Amino acid sequence: MITRPLTKNIDMQRAPFDCAQYQESGGYAGVTRMYRNMAPADVLELVKSSGLKGRGGAGFPTGLKWSFVPMGDDAPKTKYLVVNADEMEPGTFKDRLLLEGDPHLLLEGMMIAAYTIQANTAYIFLRGEYLKAETLLRQAIHEAHQQGLLGRDILNSGFNLEIILHTSAGRYICGEETALLNALEGKRANPRAKPPFPQVSGLWGKPTIVNNVETLCNLPGIVNYGVDWYKGLGLGNDAGTKLFGVSGRVNNPGCWELPLGTPIRELLEGHAGGMSEGYTLRGFLPGGGSTDFLLPTHLDLTLDYDVIGKAGSRLATGTMIVLDDRTCPVGMVGNLMRFFSHESCGWCTPCRDGLPWLDAILARMEEGGGRIEDMDILHEHLDYLGPGRTFCALAPGAMAPLGSALRYFREDFESHISAGACPWHK
Amino acid sequence: MQMTTDALIATTGAARTMARPLSAEEKQEIDHELTLYPDKRAVGLEALKIVQKHQGWVSDESMLAVANYLEMSVHELDGVATFFNLIFRRPTGRNVMLFCNSVSCWIMGCDSIRLHLNNTLGIDYGETTADGEFTLIPVPCLGDCDKAPVMLMAGEQQRHLTPEKIDRLVAQHRLTGATQK
Numbered sequence: 370m371i372t373r374p375l376t377k378n379i380d381m382q383r384a385p386f387d388c389a390q391y392q393e394s395g396g397y398a399g400v401t402r403m404y405r406n407m408a409p410a411d412v413l414e415l416v417k418s419s420g421l422k423g424r425g426g427a428g429f430p431t432g433l434k435w436s437f438v439p440m441g442d443d444a445p446k447t448k449y450l451v452v453n454a455d456e457m458e459p460g461t462f463k464d465r466l467l468l469e470g471d472p473h474l475l476l477e478g479m480m481i482a483a484y485t486i487q488a489n490t491a492y493i494f495l496r497g498e499y500l501k502a503e504t505l506l507r508q509a510i511h512e513a514h515q516q517g518l519l520g521r522d523i524l525n526s527g528f529n530l531e532i533i534l535h536t537s538a539g540r541y542i543c544g545e546e547t548a549l550l551n552a553l554e555g556k557r558a559n560p561r562a563k564p565p566f567p568q569v570s571g572l573w574g575k576p577t578i579v580n581n582v583e584t585l586c587n588l589p590g591i592v593n594y595g596v597d598w599y600k601g602l603g604l605g606n607d608a609g610t611k612l613f614g615v616s617g618r619v620n621n622p623g624c625w626e627l628p629l630g631t632p633i634r635e636l637l638e639g640h641a642g643g644m645s646e647g648y649t650l651r652g653f654l655p656g657g658g659s660t661d662f663l664l665p666t667h668l669d670l671t672l673d674y675d676v677i678g679k680a681g682s683r684l685a686t687g688t689m690i691v692l693d694d695r696t697c698p699v700g701m702v703g704n705l706m707r708f709f710s711h712e713s714c715g716w717c718t719p720c721r722d723g724l725p726w727l728d729a730i731l732a733r734m735e736e737g738g739g740r741i742e743d744m745d746i747l748h749e750h751l752d753y754l755g756p757g758r759t760f761c762a763l764a765p766g767a768m769a770p771l772g773s774a775l776r777y778f779r780e781d782f783e784s785h786i787s788a789g790a791c792p793w794h795k
Numbered sequence: 796m797q798m799t800t801d802a803l804i805a806t807t808g809a810a811r812t813m814a815r816p817l818s819a820e821e822k823q824e825i826d827h828e829l830t831l832y833p834d835k836r837a838v839g840l841e842a843l844k845i846v847q848k849h850q851g852w853v854s855d856e857s858m859l860a861v862a863n864y865l866e867m868s869v870h871e872l873d874g875v876a877t878f879f880n881l882i883f884r885r886p887t888g889r890n891v892m893l894f895c896n897s898v899s900c901w902i903m904g905c906d907s908i909r910l911h912l913n914n915t916l917g918i919d920y921g922e923t924t925a926d927g928e929f930t931l932i933p934v935p936c937l938g939d940c941d942k943a944p945v946m947l948m949a950g951e952q953q954r955h956l957t958p959e960k961i962d963r964l965v966a967q968h969r970l971t972g973a974t975q976k
Contacts, residue, residue: 459897459936497844497881498893498937500950533831538840539880541935555837557878573833616899616940623941658898658936688940696902704901708935714878 370598374590375583375610376626379470385505388512391473397518399592400480404526409440412485412592419591419599420608424463425453425544425581426657426685428674437568438486438576449577450483450491452585453549457496457541459658459708460690463612464582466624468495468502471586472509478585479532480518481592486578489529494549497538506534541712545761546579547571548714559716560761583612605630605673613672615641617691618648624688627672634668636689648693652777656685658705659766661773662692681773697793698778699785702771703731709767717760719753724767726750735794739786747775747782814863815856821849825864835865839875843882852883880934888923888930890968893947897936903943911958916965928969 371377378386378394386394403412417432438448452475456464467475475493483491495503510532513519521529540558542548547561550572571577587609591599600608607629613636614624620642627636633655637643644650652662655672661682663670670676677684692701710724727750730743751772754764775782784792817825828841842861847853853861853876862869876882881893892912896905909919912931916924923930939945942954953964 456938457935460899460940461936462938462940465938496938497879498934498947500947501952535831535841536844537879538844538882539934540878552840553837554834555832555839555875557874614941616943617902622943690898690902690940692902701898701902704896704898708897712935 370594371590372602372628373610373626374594374602375467375474375586375612376470378474379466381466381470385469385471386473388473388509388516388518391471392516395593396473396589397477397516399589400477400484400518401524403481403484403592404524404528407592409485409487412481415596416485416588416591419596421584421587421591421599422607422674423581424583424587424611424687426458426659426683428684431580431584431587434568434580435482435486435578437566438578439569440487445575447490447573447575448486448488449572449575450479450486450488451546451549451553451572451577451579452479452491452493452582453544453546453579454493454495454499454502454582455537455543455549456499456582457539457544457712458686458688459705460616460654461614461657461686461688462616463614463624463686463688465499465502466612467582467586468499469505472502472505473513474586474589475506475582476509476513476518476532478588480523480530481588482578482580482585483530484528486576487528488578489531491530491532492553492572493532493534494543494553495534495536496543497536503534503536510534540714541708542714542761542763545763548761549579550577557714559714562760603629605671606675607673611672611687613640614688615691616688617653618645618693618696619643619691620645630671630673632669632671633663633689636672637668637691641691644691644693648695650691651694651696651698652692654690654692654770655682656687656689658690658708659683659762659769660685661769662777663773664777682769695793697735697791698774698781699731700735700791700793702774703728703735705770706731706767709763713763720759720764723750723754724764727767727771734782734785735791737785737788737790739782739789741786743786744775744782747771751775813856814859815854817846817857817860817864818849821845822864825861836867836871839865839867839872840879840882843872843876847883852886880932886923887932888928890928890949891930891932893932893934893937894920895935895937895939895943895945895947896933899936899940900944905944905956908944908956908958908961911961915962929965 421431422428479491543552543558545560548558552558567577602609610626613627616622625640650665652664654660674684706728710728713720715721751768754768756765824845825842828838846857862872918931920933944956945954
């Protein structure tokens, strides 16, 4: 059986499969069977029972998300599927691999999701900097059309679907699903108040599902090989495989598809080849810039949503950023605060004003001007910008690396202040 | 200034006289985008990107032209333009270096590459070389973290940046520019 359903067709040394090659390797068999044998409700049940969780960062069960879409004769006729391909989480480079490596896999996943919620229009919201992915997706959509896989009455199913590629122009907040919908409507990408949730009132007020690229790429496998196979892929409590990445001072930085439940040590020391010579591991952000630091003592934990959650962090995007002993933790957190400060949409006060304040404090600390009272101000912000205090999850996400750094690397902050200099920049 | 522009827009005649006429290609491309969305305003960002592709940046005159064409307020459109990192409201150099300064690139030494650009080209973030060849703009994580440090330039992802690689790229793109002109 297939063990790497997301990357089995991917070889970055050659061009990705075109439609014909994709079909020869078993692609689009799942949707063909789906159109023939399955009602939308059957697909929903299948995805629910597969245990698939969203791969964009939040890890919300995909089937459950879909189940909130009103269905049946009384439901609005117009519904939308939107792909979140606005990959911009610091340290995250997994969707790029799928978009550039196997664009037809994404299209097939989109067809399954759109059919399930009966959406006849699907938008791909692609970040503007992913130029190669843009070209490849345009070509793939064109090919799928020519093969009768998109358009009207697809494979005599009576179902119509158009896929439209939208390219953005660089703004992290567009990854927040309601901000993304505003951007797609041509507005400033401020997040919306929830409720109503997009499943009920999303794009142009219509029921809308927003799914991450990797989430959708899981669907063809589930439809093709079933729930038992999918659950069997995971080594622990979570079903399926996931893309995991490692960046920083390691011997072999990269991105790999591994079973959920793989030990962190196997990812870091096996696939990523361990720390580069002369560098020692001090900690790591397990799933991009909005996650809490974990320590070398956590290396034997497994890459499961719950396991990482219990350890005080989040699996999130699954792309690990490694902090080594020759990199200043205050500088690293300062870099992240600058990013979040720049990317705050400015809509709510704690985020708009708090993040630049933190950025300024950490920059001053790095330059040797840290004051002892700064520590209290940093700590206070963990609350002011924490969950429930802000309009969306951007600022609470930013507090994850800051809060955990204050917890685990407190002496490094204090030594900046007492020495009046960054110890790494002597 | 804000009031003056508002007053200007209120009198649509004045707004139209200030607008730069959109080219046939620009209109054609915007018209295509209009077929993909149920609402004209949704095309705003794509239209600005089209204008920028042809003009290099989005001037006030272009902004007015697009707003008129999409029948929307120019302030609303400018609000969108200024929200996004990649819409340029000032002229740029011929080559724009979209330089990743997010966390993985920072760990892998992007600051030293920035310093090298400062020293060799004399430009820092947001600046353009005197000869109009290069503009340096920091961008959030480019999603290429295993090949850090990286930047996006002339439509190509430039990976594993070193001072030597920067020198080669600069020479190469200067040369290309010279032969084109």
